[in-house]
Amino acid sequence: MSYHVPMTPPDLPIEGRDMTGDISLQIAQLEAEAKAALETAPELSVLEERERTAFRSKKSRFAEMYQRLGSMEPEARREAGRALNELRARLEALAEARRAELSSFARAERLAADRLDLTEVLPGRLAGHLHLVTQVREALEDVFVGMGYEIAEGPEVETGWRNFEALNIPEDHPARSPLDTFYVDFGEPWSVLLRPHTSPVQIRLLERGTLPIYAVAPGRTYRKDTPDSTHLPVFHQIEGLVVDRGVTFADLKGTIETFVRAIFGEGTRTRLRPAYFPFTEPSAEFEMSCVICGGEGCRTCAGVGWIELGGCGMVHPAVFEATGVDPETWTGFAFGFGIDRIAIMRHGIADLRVMIENDVRFLNQF
Numbered sequence: 001m002s003y004h005v006p007m008t009p010p011d012l013p014i015e016g017r018d019m020t021g022d023i024s025l026q027i028a029q030l031e032a033e034a035k036a037a038l039e040t041a042p043e044l045s046v047l048e049e050r051e052r053t054a055f056r057s058k059k060s061r062f063a064e065m066y067q068r069l070g071s072m073e074p075e076a077r078r079e080a081g082r083a084l085n086e087l088r089a090r091l092e093a094l095a096e097a098r099r100a101e102l103s104s105f106a107r108a109e110r111l112a113a114d115r116l117d118l119t120e121v122l123p124g125r126l127a128g129h130l131h132l133v134t135q136v137r138e139a140l141e142d143v144f145v146g147m148g149y150e151i152a153e154g155p156e157v158e159t160g161w162r163n164f165e166a167l168n169i170p171e172d173h174p175a176r177s178p179l180d181t182f183y184v185d186f187g188e189p190w191s192v193l194l195r196p197h198t199s200p201v202q203i204r205l206l207e208r209g210t211l212p213i214y215a216v217a218p219g220r221t222y223r224k225d226t227p228d229s230t231h232l233p234v235f236h237q238i239e240g241l242v243v244d245r246g247v248t249f250a251d252l253k254g255t256i257e258t259f260v261r262a263i264f265g266e267g268t269r270t271r272l273r274p275a276y277f278p279f280t281e282p283s284a285e286f287e288m289s290c291v292i293c294g295g296e297g298c299r300t301c302a303g304v305g306w307i308e309l310g311g312c313g314m315v316h317p318a319v320f321e322a323t324g325v326d327p328e329t330w331t332g333f334a335f336g337f338g339i340d341r342i343a344i345m346r347h348g349i350a351d352l353r354v355m356i357e358n359d360v361r362f363l364n365q366f
């Protein structure tokens with residue numbers, strides 16, 4: 001902002017003026033103008049500029065008046081000199097006062113900018129919650145803990161021996177191909193992998209050597225699958241293993257029916273269909289009546305009324321032998337299924353991929 005400071009009042013032409021006569025008038029005039037200019041300086045840099053113009057610079061009117069003292073009579077010179085010195089002192093005081101004022105404004109402004117507005121209404125803090133898959137895993141854990149099972153855990157990076165050999169999976173089984181399973185690059189003989197199922201936890205439980213066993217082992221699993229509506233390369237399974245004396249296929253069937261009803265509701269029916277798994281004999285796939293149509297047949301169940309959940313069977317003697325458990329004394333059953341699939345079934349979700357998209361509009365619903 002520029003401020004025009006009139007230094008020469010029109011009624012007081014400097015040219016040809018008698019300095020002795022009107023010096024006190026000129027001083028009053030200069031003081032009035034300088035005072036107005038200094039007191040209204042909007043900021044420190046402008047104040048300094050106006051101080052120079054009013055009295056500090058050699059070209060100021062003040063300096064000009066000072067110079068004229070030399071041409072005055074001694075008596076008048078003393079008088080005018082004193083008046084000018086006093087004027088300078090007053091102008092300096094004025095400038096000082098304005099400087100102090102402007103600094104305190106600047107400080108107040110800084111403080112105001114920093115101040116917290118305690119009246120502002122902020123949105124409440126958003127609390128997150130467990131992911132749907134974790135919720136379903138915990139619901140499953142609760143059901144099995146309620147039946148007296150322990151929750152077991154195994155590592156996601158597993159040995160080929162526990163994942164395949166000990167589970168009686170033959171050398172030429174397709175799951176052993178690096179096209180299906182992620183191997184950890186430790187070089188030959190390619191025996192460390194990201195587990196493609198939770199079944200190796202069965203081996204860890206049997207290796208412990210403490211029997212009987214009633215355990216479920218939930219956890220993350222990996223397969224070289226392209227994501228689509230029913231597959232994710234990283235997914236979750238839960239493994240079940242019961243080893244005791246005199247365990248029967250009927251116990252297996254009852255156990256499956258119990259947890260399916262607990263998760264999907266009392267009206268849900270289950271059935272077993274013959275299947276083949278190397279680590280169980282006999283083996284079965286277990287299915288439940290379709291949650292959408294109740295068994296009538298619809299798009300979700302491809303018209304058959306049943307939805308496949310997982311695999312199960314009686315623990316193969318070869319698995320017992322691999323882990324040093326006497327198959328003459330002990331019998332057992334095992335089962336395994338996908339937790340993510342249970343979650344989409346239970347909540348009628350059309351596409352598995354939403355589980356990993358991290359869209360809060362989806363996640364917030366559960």
Ligand code: DAH
Pocket residue numbers: 196197198199239240277279280310311312313334335336337
């Ligand atoms: N591990 C199998 C899979 O990932 C599922 C399975 C089948 C687990 C039968 C079992 C079982 O414990 O007895 O496809």
